[in-house]
Amino acid sequence: MTGRSPSNLWTMARLGNRIRGISRLSPTATAGVIIILLFGVLALFSDMFMPHDPVSSFTDRILQPPSAQHWFGTDGNGMDVFSRVIYGAKFGFGIAIPAVIIAVLIGVPVGLIAGYRGGLLDEVLMRIFDGLRVFPSIILALAVVAATGQSLLNVVLVLGFLDSPVFARLVRSEVLALRSSIFVESAIAAGNPTWRILFLHLLPNSIQGAMAQTAVRAAWAVRISATLAFLGVGIQAPTPEWGAMIRQGAEFMVSGQWWVAIFPGIALILLVFGLNLFGDGIQDILDPRRRVSK
Amino acid sequence: MNFSHFIFRRTLMVIPLLVGVVFLTFMLVRVGGLDPVGLLAGPTATAEEFKMIREELGLDQPLWKQFVIYAQNVIRGDLGESWLSNRPVLDDIMARSLISLELLFWGIGIGTLIGVPMGLRAAFRPNGRFDQTTRILSLLGFSIPTYWLGLVMLFVFFYLLRWAPPGMGRISLMISPPDFITGSYLIDSLLTADWRAAHSALAHLILPVICLAIVSAAPIIKQTRAIALEVIASDSVRYARACGLQTRTVRSIVFKNSATPIITFVGTEITGLVGTMSLIEYVFAWGGLGQYGLNAIVRGDFTAVQGYVLTLALFSVLVFLVVDIIIAIIEPRVDLS
Numbered sequence: 307m308t309g310r311s312p313s314n315l316w317t318m319a320r321l322g323n324r325i326r327g328i329s330r331l332s333p334t335a336t337a338g339v340i341i342i343l344l345f346g347v348l349a350l351f352s353d354m355f356m357p358h359d360p361v362s363s364f365t366d367r368i369l370q371p372p373s374a375q376h377w378f379g380t381d382g383n384g385m386d387v388f389s390r391v392i393y394g395a396k397f398g399f400g401i402a403i404p405a406v407i408i409a410v411l412i413g414v415p416v417g418l419i420a421g422y423r424g425g426l427l428d429e430v431l432m433r434i435f436d437g438l439r440v441f442p443s444i445i446l447a448l449a450v451v452a453a454t455g456q457s458l459l460n461v462v463l464v465l466g467f468l469d470s471p472v473f474a475r476l477v478r479s480e481v482l483a484l485r486s487s488i489f490v491e492s493a494i495a496a497g498n499p500t501w502r503i504l505f506l507h508l509l510p511n512s513i514q515g516a517m518a519q520t521a522v523r524a525a526w527a528v529r530i531s532a533t534l535a536f537l538g539v540g541i542q543a544p545t546p547e548w549g550a551m552i553r554q555g556a557e558f559m560v561s562g563q564w565w566v567a568i569f570p571g572i573a574l575i576l577l578v579f580g581l582n583l584f585g586d587g588i589q590d591i592l593d594p595r596r597r598v599s600k
Numbered sequence: 601m602n603f604s605h606f607i608f609r610r611t612l613m614v615i616p617l618l619v620g621v622v623f624l625t626f627m628l629v630r631v632g633g634l635d636p637v638g639l640l641a642g643p644t645a646t647a648e649e650f651k652m653i654r655e656e657l658g659l660d661q662p663l664w665k666q667f668v669i670y671a672q673n674v675i676r677g678d679l680g681e682s683w684l685s686n687r688p689v690l691d692d693i694m695a696r697s698l699i700s701l702e703l704l705f706w707g708i709g710i711g712t713l714i715g716v717p718m719g720l721r722a723a724f725r726p727n728g729r730f731d732q733t734t735r736i737l738s739l740l741g742f743s744i745p746t747y748w749l750g751l752v753m754l755f756v757f758f759y760l761l762r763w764a765p766p767g768m769g770r771i772s773l774m775i776s777p778p779d780f781i782t783g784s785y786l787i788d789s790l791l792t793a794d795w796r797a798a799h800s801a802l803a804h805l806i807l808p809v810i811c812l813a814i815v816s817a818a819p820i821i822k823q824t825r826a827i828a829l830e831v832i833a834s835d836s837v838r839y840a841r842a843c844g845l846q847t848r849t850v851r852s853i854v855f856k857n858s859a860t861p862i863i864t865f866v867g868t869e870i871t872g873l874v875g876t877m878s879l880i881e882y883v884f885a886w887g888g889l890g891q892y893g894l895n896a897i898v899r900g901d902f903t904a905v906q907g908y909v910l911t912l913a914l915f916s917v918l919v920f921l922v923v924d925i926i927i928a929i930i931e932p933r934v935d936l937s
């Protein structure tokens with residue numbers, strides 16, 4: 307690939323226009339993408355950015371304030387906070403992405419089938435979802451992780467599972483609206499098997515709303531997983547995860563060593579904020595009703 | 601249609617949901633295959649003792665039978681005993697509920713008083729400077745971890761400025777709490793004219809309430825704006841405008857028409873906020889139900905966790921019910937039948 311052939315230039319120019327068009331449509335979404343990409347680079351290439359090992363302690367430099375050597379200071383174990391904050395990005399993405407994928411993989415088929423079949427199955431599922439809604443999500447996540455076993459894998463599974471109703475509901479309501487439309491009826495009349503109707507005809511037409519939610523749900527997953535770690539459920543210190551780091555720094559906040567907890571908190575806010583910005587912008591772009599005429 | 605009849609039937613409709621809630625709470629502990637027997641029996645227990653404890657807890661029964669027993673106990677108000685302290689869970693919860701309600705009341709009250717006007721103002725001039733700013737601010741509010749905000753507040757207002765008391769409890773240890781009237785230290789001490797206690801209670805309340813208000817205002821701003829925008833686009837408001845009514849009058853029409861969905865939204869928000877609040881309690885050592893529940897979760901005290909989760913869910917169901925009744929009162933369009 308030379309990358310300089312006219313057709314390539316043409317596609318690149320078109321891509322550039324496309325990006326400019328989108329960024330004009332929603333500057334907030336663009337800002338969100340930039341923040342997410344920055345953290346993505348930190349997570350993927352953290353080795354290049356970390357000045358120290360995130361879990362090796364300098365026993366002679368415990369709780370040192372930010373300096374040229376340790377930009378964000380050192381924590382109670384003498385570990386470099388800057389390196390740990392950078393490494394923490396790995397946990398942010400490493401938990402949120404698989405959790406959202408699991409939520410989609412469970413929620414979307416459930417929503418498809420419930421919406422298409424209707425009847426008792428649909429009724430029962432919706433009642434269960436209604437029941438789940440009266441529990442605060444953070445408490446439910448905490449209690450289920452604590453009950454089913456405290457491992458990183460389990461945190462991912464539980465978050466994905468608990469978040470799946472969001473996607474199931476969205477897809478279901480779309481399918482309900484599409485179920486009796488002509489293209490579905492003709493697909494049935496043409497003798498398509500049910501799975502074909504579900505996954506080839508209904509799925510592409512009903513998934514847009516659910517996809518638009520993924521960024522916001524990823525933000526939720528990052529936030530909740532950090533909260534779990536803050537409470538010491540699922541992820542334990544001294545794992546360089548942001549929530550766990552805030553937990554370690556909590557006791558030092560009232561004695562003046564602010565840097566241990568402040569920096570991981572800022573990183574956490576930025577990533578969640580970026581995901582929320584992106585998700586909010588995407589929903590604006592995809593849903594014309596949300597756009598306000600100027 | 602008779603109003604009390606409506607309330608009665610609306611209350612009956614809650615029953616299937618309650619059964620579901622009790623079932624989910626029951627499954628919460630069973631799903632993990634947790635074995636309380638090991639915890640209760642200790643390391644030196646014999647197989648005989650294990651079997652005895654199993655039978656005592658009813659764990660040798662089939663699952664559905666265990667659920668029936670659990671549901672019966674819940675109906676009788678028996679939430680079991682804490683595995684760790686051996687105290688009845690219901691007593692612990694009752695003692696702490698009011699303490700949490702005080703925080704929740706002020707937090708949501710202030711959050712709503714900030715959020716609704718800001719959301720309305722943003723909607724009156726969409727895409728204006730105020731709208732853009734509040735949009736970013738509310739997204740930021742969505743993104744800030746509550747516990748971190750609490751810690752930062754303690755650092756700034758307790759450690760640096762010395763304005764606030766340390767984040768420990770609801771009143772200074774040096775001051776005796778006021779007599780029990782409503783359960784709120786602030787209101788009780790004001791009622792009994794105990795100014796020193798009132799001052800201390802207020803000082804302890806401010807930081808956690810600000811945290812909760814910020815967290816609750818963010819979604820309220822966003823939703824109020826969306827609701828008001830929809831109302832503004834409706835035919836009735838367009839007609840009001842076309843009639844040449846003053847902007848103020850039109851805005852009050854918009855507010856009235858948005859009130860119902862906003863109240864519904866705030867009601868559903870309370871569910872999530874109760875969870876958020878527990879983290880604030882945890883950071884400020886508030887000593888309420890939230891802190892109790894989180895400690896139970898962290899320590900693996902699952903009867904207490906069950907009781908806590910069940911209480912929160914029942915509270916949400918109650919809030920939904922009250923919201924429906926309030927709406928039926930203020931909204932002439934609701935058909936009571």
